[in-house]
Amino acid sequence: MASNLIKVFVPSDTTARSLGADAVAAAIEAAAAERAAAVEIVRNGSRGLYWLEPMVEVDVDGVRHAYGPVSPNDVGSLFDAAFLDGKPHELALGATEQIPFLSRQDRLTCARLGVIDPLSIDDYRAHDGYQGLSRAVELSGREIVDAVTESGLRGRGGAAFPTGIKWNTVLGAAGDQKYVVCNADEGDSGTFVDRMIMESDPYVLIEGMTIAGLAVGATQGYVYIRAEYPQAIKTMRQAIEHARSAGFLGEKILGGKRGFELEVREAAGAYICGEETSLLESLEGKRGMVRYRPPLPAIKGLFGAPTVVNNVVSLSSVPIILAKGASFYKDFGVGRSRGTLTVQLAGNIKQGGLVEIAFGHSLRELLEDFGGGTATGRPMRAVQSGGPLGAYVHPSQFDTALDYEAFAGIGAMVGHGGIVVFDDTVDMAQQARFAMEFCALESCGKCTPCRIGAVRGVEVIDKITNGENADDNLALLRDLCDTMVSGSLCALGGMAPFPVLSVMNHYSEDLKARN
Amino acid sequence: MEPSSSKSPLNADDERAIKDICHAKQDVPGGLLPILHDIQRSLGYVPAAAVPIIAEYLNLSRADVHGVISFYHFYRTSPPGQKTLYICRAEACQAMGSRELEVHAQQKLGVDYHGTTKDGTLSLEPVYCLGNCACSPAVMLDETVYGRVTPGRLDEILG
Ligand SMILES: Cc1cc2nc3c(=O)[nH]c(=O)nc-3n(C[C@H](O)[C@H](O)[C@H](O)COP(=O)(O)O)c2cc1C
Ligand code: SF4
Ligand code: FES
Numbered sequence: 001m002a003s004n005l006i007k008v009f010v011p012s013d014t015t016a017r018s019l020g021a022d023a024v025a026a027a028i029e030a031a032a033a034e035r036a037a038a039v040e041i042v043r044n045g046s047r048g049l050y051w052l053e054p055m056v057e058v059d060v061d062g063v064r065h066a067y068g069p070v071s072p073n074d075v076g077s078l079f080d081a082a083f084l085d086g087k088p089h090e091l092a093l094g095a096t097e098q099i100p101f102l103s104r105q106d107r108l109t110c111a112r113l114g115v116i117d118p119l120s121i122d123d124y125r126a127h128d129g130y131q132g133l134s135r136a137v138e139l140s141g142r143e144i145v146d147a148v149t150e151s152g153l154r155g156r157g158g159a160a161f162p163t164g165i166k167w168n169t170v171l172g173a174a175g176d177q178k179y180v181v182c183n184a185d186e187g188d189s190g191t192f193v194d195r196m197i198m199e200s201d202p203y204v205l206i207e208g209m210t211i212a213g214l215a216v217g218a219t220q221g222y223v224y225i226r227a228e229y230p231q232a233i234k235t236m237r238q239a240i241e242h243a244r245s246a247g248f249l250g251e252k253i254l255g256g257k258r259g260f261e262l263e264v265r266e267a268a269g270a271y272i273c274g275e276e277t278s279l280l281e282s283l284e285g286k287r288g289m290v291r292y293r294p295p296l297p298a299i300k301g302l303f304g305a306p307t308v309v310n311n312v313v314s315l316s317s318v319p320i321i322l323a324k325g326a327s328f329y330k331d332f333g334v335g336r337s338r339g340t341l342t343v344q345l346a347g348n349i350k351q352g353g354l355v356e357i358a359f360g361h362s363l364r365e366l367l368e369d370f371g372g373g374t375a376t377g378r379p380m381r382a383v384q385s386g387g388p389l390g391a392y393v394h395p396s397q398f399d400t401a402l403d404y405e406a407f408a409g410i411g412a413m414v415g416h417g418g419i420v421v422f423d424d425t426v427d428m429a430q431q432a433r434f435a436m437e438f439c440a441l442e443s444c445g446k447c448t449p450c451r452i453g454a455v456r457g458v459e460v461i462d463k464i465t466n467g468e469n470a471d472d473n474l475a476l477l478r479d480l481c482d483t484m485v486s487g488s489l490c491a492l493g494g495m496a497p498f499p500v501l502s503v504m505n506h507y508s509e510d511l512k513a514r515n
Numbered sequence: 516m517e518p519s520s521s522k523s524p525l526n527a528d529d530e531r532a533i534k535d536i537c538h539a540k541q542d543v544p545g546g547l548l549p550i551l552h553d554i555q556r557s558l559g560y561v562p563a564a565a566v567p568i569i570a571e572y573l574n575l576s577r578a579d580v581h582g583v584i585s586f587y588h589f590y591r592t593s594p595p596g597q598k599t600l601y602i603c604r605a606e607a608c609q610a611m612g613s614r615e616l617e618v619h620a621q622q623k624l625g626v627d628y629h630g631t632t633k634d635g636t637l638s639l640e641p642v643y644c645l646g647n648c649a650c651s652p653a654v655m656l657d658e659t660v661y662g663r664v665t666p667g668r669l670d671e672i673l674g
Contacts (some may be wrong), residue, residue: 019663053650187644509556
């Protein structure tokens with residue numbers, strides 16, 4: 001259907017809206033009416049150039065031109081400057097795809113973020129959506145699993161376990177009922193890509209989960225989304241309804257023999273429920289107590305049945321692997337880190353947002369070339385990567401390559417790809433204290449080193465900063481960290497000491513008495 | 516004791532609402548969390564008097580139901596204020612001044628975390644990341660998220 005309305009895109013994702021995108025959309029609509037301009041406002045998702053949000057785009061002869069950050073007060077002058085024709089304005093950023101922050105990325109998993117109307121299946125299909133599933137329905141479960149294994153994809157939720165190997169275990173496990181569970185608990189500070197995918201391109205996750213179901217023989221899936229993400233919950237629920245009406249979920253998907261159903265479940269504010277066995281307990285309606293393993297969830301998972309548990313990004317990377325082939329995906333990256341990493345630049349950073357890029361670039365490149373330094377303009381003193389359980393990385397380590405093994409080599413973690421930047425005003429003793437405080441608050445309580453150790457950790461750090469027996473207490477803190485690392489059942493107690501140890505090792509000057 | 520205390524018996528409307536929710540979801544696999552969410556959405560909190568009703572519908576012990584409610588930070592057991600302000604306390608927001616912001620909010624409102632203002636208009640809750648970490652510090656008022664919130668901007672948001 002040809003239309004001579006000019007398309008104006010105003011992002012609707014949580015971050016864009018947190019900066020006033022709704023008011024901008026309303027102002028554009030009002031101004032267009034007043035000037036009798038023939039525009040159609042599309043509420044797309046966000047491309048993730050968050051320092052430019054609200055970033056408005058105009059489609060000029062099939063090329064999108066960006067303006068940002070736009071406030072409602074700018075709208076009049078944008079019309080005066082003929083932004084509908086892509087004309088210059090002080091907020092003009094040029095053709096969107098040519099903005100260096102975006103053009104230098106490798107947008108594979110996140111190719112459609114901010115491009116399409118999130119809930120339009122037609123838009124999704126017009127941008128290569130459902131091509132992976134179309135291939136998958138022609139393949140056996142074994143062939144799908146082999147393609148995912150061959151791609152080298154490793155879990156993007158934190159542990160980086162090879163996805164194909166996990167799926168293979170579930171495929172081989174006996175059971176009439178199997179499940180696919182998407183871990184959308186995204187609890188790590190500094191991470192938001194799961195939220196972005198669910199809000200800006202929900203069908204890619206639905207497609208990925210459906211392919212996982214076909215691969216392992218599961219007919220039911222659950223998306224476990226944190227309660228702190230009301231908009232993602234709403235968008236996913238609507239998208240699932242649309243997908244079902246359009247025949248992409250339910251019985252006999254795409255006219256094939258196999259079916260798949262999907263349901264959203266809301267989490268309830270417990271960080272530990274991001275740990276996969278705690279998550280499964282929570283889905284079963286229980287307290288989120290971490291399970292002992294074996295058995296692996298792949299053998300005995302949800303309701304005792306073989307279960308795939310994967311992160312949002314892992315599952316959303318599957319459609320392009322199926323559509324373009326395992327070797328296409330595998331050609332990105334280095335060493336044993338294949339494909340792309342969705343880096344999220346957060347905290348005190350000038351140009352914060354999403355950078356999807358092949359593994360192997362240096363941390364410095366991300367912080368400087370993409371991030372542009374700190375937001376405050378002061379020197380960077382530390383970055384925490386991999387969430388609250390990740391070490392603080394010192395500027396002397398910024399040349400480390402972003403790949404799983406290189407980061408492990410310096411005692412740090414890539415994890416879910418969140419990078420939180422701090423300038424030189426940070427008090428690292430306070431950050432070490434917070435790591436222990438958070439662990440104490442979120443501990444499921446199953447093991448003593450985590451439950452009691454974290455509380456003790458806070459006390460010991462307080463003693464150090466109060467100047468009580470500093471040397472003895474520093475030695476005690478190190479012992480306590482060792483006990484937690486070696487004696488905890490899961491990575492909450494087992495890794496919360498890492499940020500603390502990194503402060504002891506790189507910022508010992510902060511661990512001293514305050515006045 | 517104040518009339519709306521969590522210990523008080525349920526009024527007929529609330530009891531009906533809780534029973535309807537339990538009835539609708541009692542056969543949902545792992546349905547306890549969805550039931551608790553629905554109750555909290557409908558009443559604003561999960562009253563203590565709801566526990567025996569839920570236990571009966573789901574064939575669980577009261578201790579089981581209570582244990583689940585107390586495990587999760589999200590469930591409230593007392594009525595909230597008319598609105599709830601969540602302040603993000605996690606690292607990315609710390610890097611952009613959330614510690615100062617929370618002190619400002621607590622002083623302005625005269626309440627601590629988990630408290631409700633005397634006039635009952637606002638409850639204050641901590642939250643650990645809203646996924647808005649590229650535009651920290653972040654707060655959420657009911658379900659609306661705000662980014663780059665300075666103390667001055669918070670005053671505007673709260674009106
Ligand atoms: C304390 C803790 C919190 C976690 N939180 C999350 C989370 O929020 N999201 C996630 O995908 N994985 C999280 N994980 C990792 C999961 O246990 C699991 O490895 C992951 O969901 C598997 O999916 P993947 O292989 O696709 O990464 C967490 C682990 C721990 C120990
Ligand atoms: S380490 Fe902590 S969170 Fe993990 S199982 Fe033990 S007590 Fe629970
Ligand atoms: S750390 Fe505050 S929004 Fe993520």
